[in-house]
Structure formats: C-alpha cells, structure tokens
Amino acid sequence: MIEFQKVCKTYRVAKRQAGFRNAVKSLFSREYETVQALDNVSFRIADGEIIGYIGPNGAGKSTTVKVMCGILTPDSGNCLVNGKIPWKERASHVKDIGVVFGQRSQLWWDVPVIDSFELLRDMYKMEERRYRRNLEELARLLELSELLKTPARNLSLGQRMRCEIAASLLHEPKVLFLDEPTIGLDAVSKIAVRQFVKKIKEEKHTTVVLTTHDMMDIEALADRVLLIGHGRILLDGTLEELKRHTSTEKIITIKYTGSMPAVSGGMELREAKENQLTVALDPAILPVSVAIASLASQTELLDVSVTDISAEEVVAALYKEYQI
Amino acid sequence: MKSYLSLFRIRMINGLQYRAVALGAILTRFCWAFMEILAFLALHRSGGGSFAMTFSQTASYIWIQQAFILMYNVIDGDPEIEASINDGSVAYELVRPMSLYGNWFTQCLANRFAPTAINCLPVLVIALCMPEPYRLRVPGAADAALFLVSTALALAVSGAIAVLMHITMFYTTSQRGVKIIGRAVVGFFAGSLIPLPYFPEGLRRVVQFLPFAATQSTPLLIYSGSLAGRDAVCAMGLQVFWLAVLAGMGCWVMGKTLKRVVVQGG
Numbered sequence: 001m002i003e004f005q006k007v008c009k010t011y012r013v014a015k016r017q018a019g020f021r022n023a024v025k026s027l028f029s030r031e032y033e034t035v036q037a038l039d040n041v042s043f044r045i046a047d048g049e050i051i052g053y054i055g056p057n058g059a060g061k062s063t064t065v066k067v068m069c070g071i072l073t074p075d076s077g078n079c080l081v082n083g084k085i086p087w088k089e090r091a092s093h094v095k096d097i098g099v100v101f102g103q104r105s106q107l108w109w110d111v112p113v114i115d116s117f118e119l120l121r122d123m124y125k126m127e128e129r130r131y132r133r134n135l136e137e138l139a140r141l142l143e144l145s146e147l148l149k150t151p152a153r154n155l156s157l158g159q160r161m162r163c164e165i166a167a168s169l170l171h172e173p174k175v176l177f178l179d180e181p182t183i184g185l186d187a188v189s190k191i192a193v194r195q196f197v198k199k200i201k202e203e204k205h206t207t208v209v210l211t212t213h214d215m216m217d218i219e220a221l222a223d224r225v226l227l228i229g230h231g232r233i234l235l236d237g238t239l240e241e242l243k244r245h246t247s248t249e250k251i252i253t254i255k256y257t258g259s260m261p262a263v264s265g266g267m268e269l270r271e272a273k274e275n276q277l278t279v280a281l282d283p284a285i286l287p288v289s290v291a292i293a294s295l296a297s298q299t300e301l302l303d304v305s306v307t308d309i310s311a312e313e314v315v316a317a318l319y320k321e322y323q324i
Numbered sequence: 325m326k327s328y329l330s331l332f333r334i335r336m337i338n339g340l341q342y343r344a345v346a347l348g349a350i351l352t353r354f355c356w357a358f359m360e361i362l363a364f365l366a367l368h369r370s371g372g373g374s375f376a377m378t379f380s381q382t383a384s385y386i387w388i389q390q391a392f393i394l395m396y397n398v399i400d401g402d403p404e405i406e407a408s409i410n411d412g413s414v415a416y417e418l419v420r421p422m423s424l425y426g427n428w429f430t431q432c433l434a435n436r437f438a439p440t441a442i443n444c445l446p447v448l449v450i451a452l453c454m455p456e457p458y459r460l461r462v463p464g465a466a467d468a469a470l471f472l473v474s475t476a477l478a479l480a481v482s483g484a485i486a487v488l489m490h491i492t493m494f495y496t497t498s499q500r501g502v503k504i505i506g507r508a509v510v511g512f513f514a515g516s517l518i519p520l521p522y523f524p525e526g527l528r529r530v531v532q533f534l535p536f537a538a539t540q541s542t543p544l545l546i547y548s549g550s551l552a553g554r555d556a557v558c559a560m561g562l563q564v565f566w567l568a569v570l571a572g573m574g575c576w577v578m579g580k581t582l583k584r585v586v587v588q589g590g
Binding site for chain 1: 412
C-alpha cells in the first residue's frame with residue numbers, strides 16, 4: 001500500500017534574463033525563484049491497483065514518483081510505501097519496487113542485455129532458481145528470447161522498452177512505477193506493453209503507478225485516475241467518473257443511403273458529410289435509443305456508432321477547467 | 325559483496341571491447357614515454373649526476389608510469405558516471421538496493437583496471453627490450469611484491485579521489501571547472517609530470533605526505549628502487565591512511581548530498 005500525507009516539495013531554480021550582460025552579472029550574484037512542485041499532496045493507493053497519474057508537463061508527476069522511489073526527500077509531509085519511508089530506508093525499500101523511467105535507460109549500453117540482467121540478479125541478491133524462473137517467464141511474455149544476446153545499443157526503441165520493463169520486474173517487486181513507458185513506441189509495441197502490464201497485475205497482483213500523457217494507456221489500464229496540476233491533486237476517481245464530471249454527452253455517428261435525415265430536438269448537429277452524419281445529445285434529455293429510432297425512420301441506416309467523450313478530450317477539458 | 329564483484333565484472337566487459345582505443349592508447353603511451361625519457365636524458369647530461377634519482381631509475385619510473393597510466397588516472401576515467409549525473413540516469417542507480425558510493429567506487433576501480441589489463445603488456449615488453457640505460461629494470465621479488473600491493477592501494481586512492489570529484493557534480497552541474505583544477509593539482513603533486521624526488525627538498529617534504537603522492541608516486545618510486553625498505557613501508561602506510569580518510573569522507577559527503585539531490589525532468 002502507498003500512502004501520501006500532506007507531502008510538500010519546493011525547488012529553487014536559478015533565473016536570469018537573456019543576454020551577455022546578465023550572463024556576466026550572474027557570475028557574481030544569482031537570483032533564485034522557488035517553485036512549489038508538490039503542495040500538500042495526499043492520497044492512498046491500495047495493493048493491486050493500477051493508478052493512472054496524469055497532469056500536464058511540470059505538474060509534479062515525476063516529483064511524486066521520485067519521492068515514492070526514495071530518490072527525493074520531500075520538505076514536509078510523510079509517505080509510506082509498503083510500510084516504509086522511502087528516503088529513510090532507501091536500500092530496503094527499493095528491493096520491493098521496480099521502476100521504468102521511459103526516457104532513460106537502465107540497461108548497459110554496450111553489453112548484451114543478458115549481462116545487464118545478471119548484474120541486476122546480483123544487485124538484488126536473487127537466488128539463481130528464482131532468477132531463472134522469472135527470466136523465462138518475462139522472456140516468454142515479452143518475447144525477449146531473441147533480444148537477450150543483443151547489446152542494448154542495437155535494439156529498437158520498442159525492443160529496448162520491453163527489455164527495460166523486464167529488467168524492472170526481474171526481482172518481483174510489489175510496486176511497479178512506470179513513468180511514460182509507451183513514449184515514442186509504435187502502435188504494436190504500445191499494445192504489447194499495455195497487455196503485459198494488465199497480465200502482470202492480474203497474475204502477480206502487482207500495484208502499478210503509471211504516469212503518462214497517452215490517454216489510451218489510461219483508458220486501457222487504469223482502475224483509478226489521479227489528476228495533478230500546480231502541485232496539487234485536483235481529481236481522484238475512475239475514468240468514468242472523470243468523464244461524467246466533464247461531460248455526459250453522447251456522440252452518434254451514422255452512415256446512410258438516401259436523403260439526409262433531419263436533426264430533431266435534443267440532438268445537436270456536429271458534422272454532416274456525404275452519407276455521414278454526426279450528432280451530439282444529452283441522454284438525460286433525449287435517450288439514445290429514441291434518437292437512433294428517429295434517425296432510422298427518416299433514412300436507411302448502414303452503420304451506427306455511439307461513443308462518449310474520449311479520454312483525450314476529458315483531459316483537455318479538465319486542464320482547461322483547472323487552468324493548468 | 326557479490327553485487328560489487330558483478331558490477332566490477334560488467335564494467336570490465338564493457339571496457340574490454342574497444343580494440344581501436346586500446347591500440348591507440350598503446351602507441352601514445354610508447355611515444356610519450358620515449359619523449360619523456362629523452363627529456364630526462366638531456367637533464368641528466370647537463371646536470372651531471374647530482375639528482376636524487378639515477379637516470380636508469382627515472383627511465384624505469386617513466387616506463388611503468390606510462391604502462392599503468394590508466395590505472396593511476398584520477399580525473400578522466402569515468403565518462404559514464406559523469407554522463408549519468410548530467411542526463412539524470414543516476415536516478416536508476418538510486419533505485420538499486422546498494423549504496424551509491426560503493427557502486428561508483430567499484431565502477432571507478434573497474435574503469436581503471438580494465439584498460440590497463442590490455443594496454444600495459446605491449447609497453448612493458450618493449451621497455452624490457454630497450455638497451456641500457458633506457459631499459460626497464462626488473463626488481464627483486466620483495467620489491468615486486470611491495471610494488472603490486474602499493475599499486476593496488478594507489479588504484480583505490482585514485483578511485484576514492486575520483487568519487488569525491490564526481491560528488492561535486494551534484495552541486496556544479498558541469499564538471500569542467502573541477503576537472504581543470506583537479507588535473508593541474510593532481511598531476512603535479514602526484515609526480516606524473518616530474519617525479520617527486522626531483523622537487524626542491526622543502527617542497528618535496530610537504531608534498532610526499534599529501535594524498536596525491538599516495539596515488540602513482542609511491543608505487544612508481546618503489547618500482548624504480550628509489551623508495552625502499554622502511555621508507556617504502558611507511559609510504560604504503562600513508563596510502564592506507566589516505567584511502568581510509570578519503571573513502572570515509574566520500575561516504576559521509578555522499579550521504580549528505582543525496583538528502584538534497586534533485587533529479588530533474590521527465
């Protein structure tokens with residue numbers, strides 16, 4: 001279990017105006033500005049949950065993750081991960097966690113991946129049997145067997161990311177932190193990573209904290225979403241709840257042959273193309289079934305799809321609402 | 325302990341695979357040694373034998389120095405550690421169940437040991453085939469043993485100084501300044517430009533007690549025969565002392581530093 005209680009963290013950032021004169025001036029005296037990265041952040045994550053942690057760049061996501069990993073010491077407040085204070089009991093704490101920083105690499109660049117894995121085995125003091133078992137399982141699930149003998153520098157980004165994820169799970173951590181694990185990956189690799197994370201959660205009951213800008217990740221994986229902005233937790237709930245918070249409207253898109261149907265009361269025309277029509281409606285006012293029936297009565301329908309607001313739009317609307 | 329051995333091993337593997345680098349290093353070492361020996365030859369011819377080291381001792385000093393130069397290197401041996409602080413991947417080192425000091429110190433040792441293991445032999449073979457008085461002398465078994473132990477200590481002291489220097493990077497972001505100062509100070513006081521016995525007497529008396537003398541100067545003087553018997557053992561005692569002080573200081577400073585370190589970005 002992860003518990004955050006009123007955690008605060010500020011950074012001091014050196015500031016200076018552009019130009020040569022100011023560069024010289026800054027050699028002698030510097031001006032600093034404090035940035036409140038975390039402002040009384042509190043939340044609780046239960047075992048086996050997948051948390052989607054979202055917020056715009058600079059909102060405090062990575063800072064939170066670094067505090068949970070024991071890399072950063074907060075200014076005030078408390079944090080417990082599996083009953084331990086990460087920055088105070090760093091060495092014993094990190095045995096129980098796995099971390100993937102999507103923008104950095106933990107594999108040794110010039111040596112085959114398997115050498116990096118064996119180093120991790122020794123660093124985490126794993127028994128050979130347990131290591132073999134986990135390695136085989138991860139290699140099977142992530143299709144690594146061909147990659148293990150290749151130096152990390154020769155891997156494609158998608159291949160490398162699969163190896164990175166395997167590396168952070170070799171020691172069977174109770175909590176897995178994924179910091180933008182799908183950044184830069186192609187569609188196939190993204191889906192593979194998502195499926196794998198799901199499987200790990202189901203089979204090992206691993207708690208996953210996922211920070212990402214890709215809302216498809218959140219949609220596919222997250223049981224619960226935390227929204228952070230300006231260092232504060234703004235919303236905490238399921239994706240469904242966030243959607244309802246933002247908008248309840250449904251979008252109906254039809255394809256038809258024949259004459260274009262009239263858009264009746266309660267429906268709002270969004271887009272009309274040749275033989276295709278998109279309308280929006282509020283189901284509390286006009287039930288979806290009634291709307292479809294009305295459209296079908298006027299023309300011959302070829303195809304109907306009903307969607308609600310996309311996760312992407314939810315987040316954009318939320319960022320706008322909270323001005324973050 | 326096994327994790328440190330394993331780290332040492334992977335660093336070795338990493339360092340052993342660059343053939344062109346090794347070849348280039350061997351050639352450079354050989355040319356450099358030859359130049360230095362000629363310079364000291366000129367000095368000895370004009371100075372008339374009134375030096376604290378004989379010419380043939382100096383020649384041996386230079387040969388061994390060049391053969392083991394990467395082992396005694398303090399400043400420039402660890403580009404990966406510097407890069408990891410610059411680009412933030414040190415974050416990964418911090419989520420491992422091992423002390424960052426031990427981690428870096430081990431890597432520093434391996435970074436210095438691995439290239440030396442391939443580079444030193446060709447230079448040593450050539451040096452042994454040179455005509456007198458340019459030839460590398462072959463020490464007695466006792467001296468050789470002292471030399472090996474002292475070299476191991478020098479390696480450890482160099483690593484301890486290097487780690488301290490890397491820690492400063494948490495504060496300065498760019499290590500260029502620290503390196504320029506370090507290269508000048510360490511190079512001069514460790515006797516890598518001029519062996520310490522050539523220093524003026526007053527200066528030498530002070531310099532020989534500094535931690536820098538505990539790096540390459542001590543093993544090189546033992547090998548060349550200008551530091552022997554009780555003096556050699558005392559100098560090695562000093563190496564142990566500095567190793568303990570520097571490593572203790574490093575652990576302490578690292579602990580302090582990690583409390584306030586900020587890994588920025590992504």
